[in-house]
Amino acid sequence: MSERVVLHRHLLLGIWILVLAALGFAVHRSLVVTSDLRAFMPPPRNADQKLLLDQIGEGPASRLLLLEIAAKQESFERIAELSRGLAQVLRGDPHFTRVLNGEVDLTTLDPALLPYRYLLSPTLDSQNFGADFLRDELQQRMEDLASPAAGMLKPWLARDPTLEMLKLAQRWTPAKTPQMRDGVWVAPGGGALLLVETVAPAFDPAAQGMAIEALREKFDVLPDSKGATLEISGPGYFSVLVNANTRAEAEWLSGIGTFAFALLLLIAYRHPGVLVSAALPIASGALAGITATALVFGPIHGITLAFGFTLLGVAQEYPLRLLSHRRAGASAQESLAGVWSLLRLAIASACIAYLAFFASGVAGLQQLAVFTIVGLIVAGFVTRYLLPAVLPPRFHDVAESVWLERLRLKLDSAPRLHALPWILLVLAVATIGFAPTPLWQNDLSALTPVPPKLLQRQGELSAALGSPDVRYLLVLDAADTDRVLTLSERISPQVEKWISAKIVDDVELPSRYLPSLATQRARQARLPDRAALRVALTEAEKDTDFDPGLFSPFLDDVEKARGLPLLTPKAFAASLLGARLDTMLGERNGHVLGFATLSGVHDASALANAATQLGDGVRLLDLKAASESLVADYRTRIGIALLAALTLLAVAVAVAFRDVRRAWHVIAPMSLATLLVLAVLRVGGVSLSLFHLVALTLAAGLGLHYALFFERRVDDPAEARRTLHATLVCVISAVFVFGLLATSSVPVLRAIGLTVALGVAFHFCLSTIMARNSQHDR
Amino acid sequence: MNTAAPSSPPPAELAPETAALVASLRRPPPADTVYAEVRFVHVLRRPMVLRGELHYGGAGQLGKRVDTPYHETTTIAGSDVRVQREGKGERSFSLDRAPELGVLLSGFSALLGGDSTALNRDFIVEAVRHDEDWRLTLKPRSSALAKQLSAMIVDGRGGEPRCFTLQEADGDASTMLLGDLAKAKLSDPPTREATAKLCAEFPR
Numbered sequence: 001m002s003e004r005v006v007l008h009r010h011l012l013l014g015i016w017i018l019v020l021a022a023l024g025f026a027v028h029r030s031l032v033v034t035s036d037l038r039a040f041m042p043p044p045r046n047a048d049q050k051l052l053l054d055q056i057g058e059g060p061a062s063r064l065l066l067l068e069i070a071a072k073q074e075s076f077e078r079i080a081e082l083s084r085g086l087a088q089v090l091r092g093d094p095h096f097t098r099v100l101n102g103e104v105d106l107t108t109l110d111p112a113l114l115p116y117r118y119l120l121s122p123t124l125d126s127q128n129f130g131a132d133f134l135r136d137e138l139q140q141r142m143e144d145l146a147s148p149a150a151g152m153l154k155p156w157l158a159r160d161p162t163l164e165m166l167k168l169a170q171r172w173t174p175a176k177t178p179q180m181r182d183g184v185w186v187a188p189g190g191g192a193l194l195l196v197e198t199v200a201p202a203f204d205p206a207a208q209g210m211a212i213e214a215l216r217e218k219f220d221v222l223p224d225s226k227g228a229t230l231e232i233s234g235p236g237y238f239s240v241l242v243n244a245n246t247r248a249e250a251e252w253l254s255g256i257g258t259f260a261f262a263l264l265l266l267i268a269y270r271h272p273g274v275l276v277s278a279a280l281p282i283a284s285g286a287l288a289g290i291t292a293t294a295l296v297f298g299p300i301h302g303i304t305l306a307f308g309f310t311l312l313g314v315a316q317e318y319p320l321r322l323l324s325h326r327r328a329g330a331s332a333q334e335s336l337a338g339v340w341s342l343l344r345l346a347i348a349s350a351c352i353a354y355l356a357f358f359a360s361g362v363a364g365l366q367q368l369a370v371f372t373i374v375g376l377i378v379a380g381f382v383t384r385y386l387l388p389a390v391l392p393p394r395f396h397d398v399a400e401s402v403w404l405e406r407l408r409l410k411l412d413s414a415p416r417l418h419a420l421p422w423i424l425l426v427l428a429v430a431t432i433g434f435a436p437t438p439l440w441q442n443d444l445s446a447l448t449p450v451p452p453k454l455l456q457r458q459g460e461l462s463a464a465l466g467s468p469d470v471r472y473l474l475v476l477d478a479a480d481t482d483r484v485l486t487l488s489e490r491i492s493p494q495v496e497k498w499i500s501a502k503i504v505d506d507v508e509l510p511s512r513y514l515p516s517l518a519t520q521r522a523r524q525a526r527l528p529d530r531a532a533l534r535v536a537l538t539e540a541e542k543d544t545d546f547d548p549g550l551f552s553p554f555l556d557d558v559e560k561a562r563g564l565p566l567l568t569p570k571a572f573a574a575s576l577l578g579a580r581l582d583t584m585l586g587e588r589n590g591h592v593l594g595f596a597t598l599s600g601v602h603d604a605s606a607l608a609n610a611a612t613q614l615g616d617g618v619r620l621l622d623l624k625a626a627s628e629s630l631v632a633d634y635r636t637r638i639g640i641a642l643l644a645a646l647t648l649l650a651v652a653v654a655v656a657f658r659d660v661r662r663a664w665h666v667i668a669p670m671s672l673a674t675l676l677v678l679a680v681l682r683v684g685g686v687s688l689s690l691f692h693l694v695a696l697t698l699a700a701g702l703g704l705h706y707a708l709f710f711e712r713r714v715d716d717p718a719e720a721r722r723t724l725h726a727t728l729v730c731v732i733s734a735v736f737v738f739g740l741l742a743t744s745s746v747p748v749l750r751a752i753g754l755t756v757a758l759g760v761a762f763h764f765c766l767s768t769i770m771a772r773n774s775q776h777d778r
Numbered sequence: 779m780n781t782a783a784p785s786s787p788p789p790a791e792l793a794p795e796t797a798a799l800v801a802s803l804r805r806p807p808p809a810d811t812v813y814a815e816v817r818f819v820h821v822l823r824r825p826m827v828l829r830g831e832l833h834y835g836g837a838g839q840l841g842k843r844v845d846t847p848y849h850e851t852t853t854i855a856g857s858d859v860r861v862q863r864e865g866k867g868e869r870s871f872s873l874d875r876a877p878e879l880g881v882l883l884s885g886f887s888a889l890l891g892g893d894s895t896a897l898n899r900d901f902i903v904e905a906v907r908h909d910e911d912w913r914l915t916l917k918p919r920s921s922a923l924a925k926q927l928s929a930m931i932v933d934g935r936g937g938e939p940r941c942f943t944l945q946e947a948d949g950d951a952s953t954m955l956l957g958d959l960a961k962a963k964l965s966d967p968p969t970r971e972a973t974a975k976l977c978a979e980f981p982r
Contacts, residue, residue: 145819148879151926180872545822
């Protein structure tokens with residue numbers, strides 16, 4: 001080989017690597033990765049499903065974090081102190097809209113908004129601030145001063161003698177609250193309980209992560225927090241945790257996998273240069289895939305990237321085929337030309353299979369389809385046209401291996417088990433049909449699997465805290481925000497009856513936080529002017545011993561309240577409570593929706609019945625029913641898409657072969673192996689989710705390769721050995737890499753790993769039996 | 779922020795004579811006594827004067843009835859507090875919502891039970907004697923209670939407590955005159971000095 005050729009080869013390799021590096025740098029600089037998990041949920045088909053997706057991501061119930069502070073060595077008094085300390089610092093933190101720990105907190109209203117208490121509290125609906133009312137109130141305050149409550153009341157007395165702030169604080173505290181000890185909520189296990197609501201929606205793990213980080217930091221700097229632990233639970237925390245766990249475990253497992261794969265390549269091809277050769281096509285495909293996806297969709301979802309790299313695993317076979325099929329006396333180009341038509345067919349077939357994801361209509365899956373299809377095509381074409389030119393000239397012809405020939409002869413002389421596939425088919429179909437567990441995972445939350453232990457803890461904390469039911473939601477629909485609040489006020493008396501009838505423990509209506517403008521206006525109109533109030537107050541004070549002039553802050557606040565502009569959700573939103581109200585309001589198609597959370601649903605059918613009597617604009621949303629209908633739609637769509645893909649695949653293979661019988665020998669083992677994997681999963685009690693479908697598709701893509709190459713007619717035993725070698729390297733590496741994932745503690749990784757590893761093993765075995773049958777039958 | 783640590787220092791044993799004094803206060807339940815209470819509250823022009831009866835029904839069982847100037851009955855059983863006010867129905871709440879109050883009432887209970895160990899656990903106890911007269915000064919160890927209550931003072935003569943005074947952290951105070959002393963004539967309006975003088979001849 002001349003020096004010019006060597007130089008040319010090195011130059012090409014250098015340029016290739018440089019281009020990849022440049023592209024990688026550009027992608028890294030401009031890539032926007034999103035983390036809203038809803039992109040991987042089925043697209044909503046009706047109003048309820050739309051609401052469902054909004055609510056599970058952004059609704060008030062999804063923003064709650066449940067906290068427990070525990071310390072083995074400490075008295076509860078110390079833990080209570082920590083609970084108070086944490087609540088105090090969190091109330092000043094912009095990440096949180098609400099912090100509850102059981103303390104009666106009279107400062108829940110923003111100090112600037114204090115005069116608004118007369119418009120927010122219902123007192124003026126039934127009273128006016130006349131002498132009789134005030135006399136009675138002042139008399140009670142005298143008595144309060146001699147009672148155990150004196151300490152709490154004294155600071156507020158002058159400004160708020162009618163205790164409007166206390167009434168509001170009680171109104172804004174959930175009806176059913178945990179047990180109290182030392183002034184704070186206590187868990188059955190002895191820790192202190194807190195409930196905090198984040199500004200960030202649950203399905204934005206990045207924003208949730210920041211809130212949780214802030215939470216931990218605030219806790220850690222509290223005095224005496226060293227000996228105590230802070231336990232966090234809730235949907236938002238889980239999304240952060242699952243993200244982090246999945247990433248960490250995937251990274252470390254794929255680290256081992258890559259190392260083992262590299263080792264396998266070195267053993268199989270006995271040249272360190274193969275590592276670069278094997279990496280270049282997949283790196284090119286991945287970068288091209290990301291670039292194409294970014295160009296089409298803009299921001300890319302984190303899961304698209306993760307799954308995309310997984311599915312691109314098929315492309316790992318392309319360079320391996322080239323490496324295994326190199327033979328003495330022929331250039332790499334010439335060696336590859338022999339198998340290229342088959343490889344091209346394999347690429348086209350895999351692309352067709354991945355098209356099913358595009359047809360699913362799920363935004364995240366469509367991204368995945370673009371990513372993988374572009375990735376596969378690019379990886380295939382660089383393997384064909386670029387890689388042969390940069391391969392090192394020295395290589396080891398794998399056909400020279402003696403053991404390979406022995407294995408080939410053994411396989412050839414193995415008994416032809418013609419009946420076996422049919423027996424397996426019957427068994428698989430029976431198992432799939434008769435397995436007792438549901439075929440499909442109907443629970444949407446299975447898309448973001450949380451370890452059962454954590455879910456159980458969440459259930460315990462949630463029960464202890466009486467936090468809102470995640471299944472039911474009352475939806476109020478009106479033309480604008482104020483009409484939603486009016487509607488909320490209108491149904492409030494009926495809803496109160498539900499509570500007294502013990503149908504539910506509590507219903508949190510938006511008007512609990514902010515009355516409608518009309519109600520505020522009416523209350524404002526009932527406030528007396530300063531002169532009239534002073535006369536009434538002087539009259540009322542006659543029978544008491546309060547210092548004269550003590551109540552002038554009260555006179556000031558009432559006077560201020562008379563002139564206040566009415567409080568709108570927009571103006572209210574700047575305060576903590578307003579931010580809370582904001583999470584209870586949403587907009588859809590020019591309408592405003594109000595959401596009321598329900599706690600402690602005791603009688604679901606009575607509730608559903610009662611809800612229908614609330615009149616127009618109000619309905620009870622059963623999130624579970626909506627989610628199940630959504631998943632049912634979803635699986636129908638994906639099922640149809642996969643069937644269509646399979647049909648298209650069969651047609652493509654038949655057309656390429658121009659022989660239906662040969663196509664059958666390729667498609668049949670692939671389909672049967674997929675059924676077998678399904679059967680094994682069903683026997684193991686696994687219900688299918690999106691992850692299994694992605695994994696099955698990948699396994700089928702790999703299986704197609706095995707079948708295609710086994711079916712290939714070769715008269716030269718050396719070439720047959722090369723085919724066997726390539727397939728063995730592919731199978732061993734795939735089984736190892738995905739088998740490793742199957743050992744993961746993260747459910748998603750385990751599902752993918754197990755399914756692919758099983759699939760590859762089945763595809764390989766069935767291909768050797770069924771696809772090779774083709775040659776012998778001929 | 780109160781600088782006192784919440785539950786420290788570790789209480790030492792009470793002096794024997796102080797412990798003996800506390801033990802002598804033990805009342806076998808049930809025990810009732812009339813009282814006159816004078817409350818000095820800074821937002822009021824004149825002190826409040828309440829009269830009624832106190833009830834002790836054993837550990838954790840306390841009752842206070844107000845007869846004048848209004849009718850109110852407060853009963854405490856364990857951590858359950860019920861307040862019945864004439865014309866207003868009954869309100870109840872848990873002492874757990876007002877932990878500092880719980881400490882105060884357990885102190886009260888410990889005094890009536892003559893339990894010097896329990897008293898010493900929650901309060902720093904000091905005793906002074908002068909002939910037949912004596913005074914116990916109890917200062918809360920809990921910082922939460924100390925934010926509200928500076929001291930609880932019991933004045934007595936012989937084996938009988940005569941006065942029960944709470945000094946609140948904001949300067950307000952209340953004194954309960956017990957038993958026969960409840961019938962003593964109060965100055966009009968009552969002053970802190972005159973009330974203290976009724977209780978004991980100690981320099982305050």
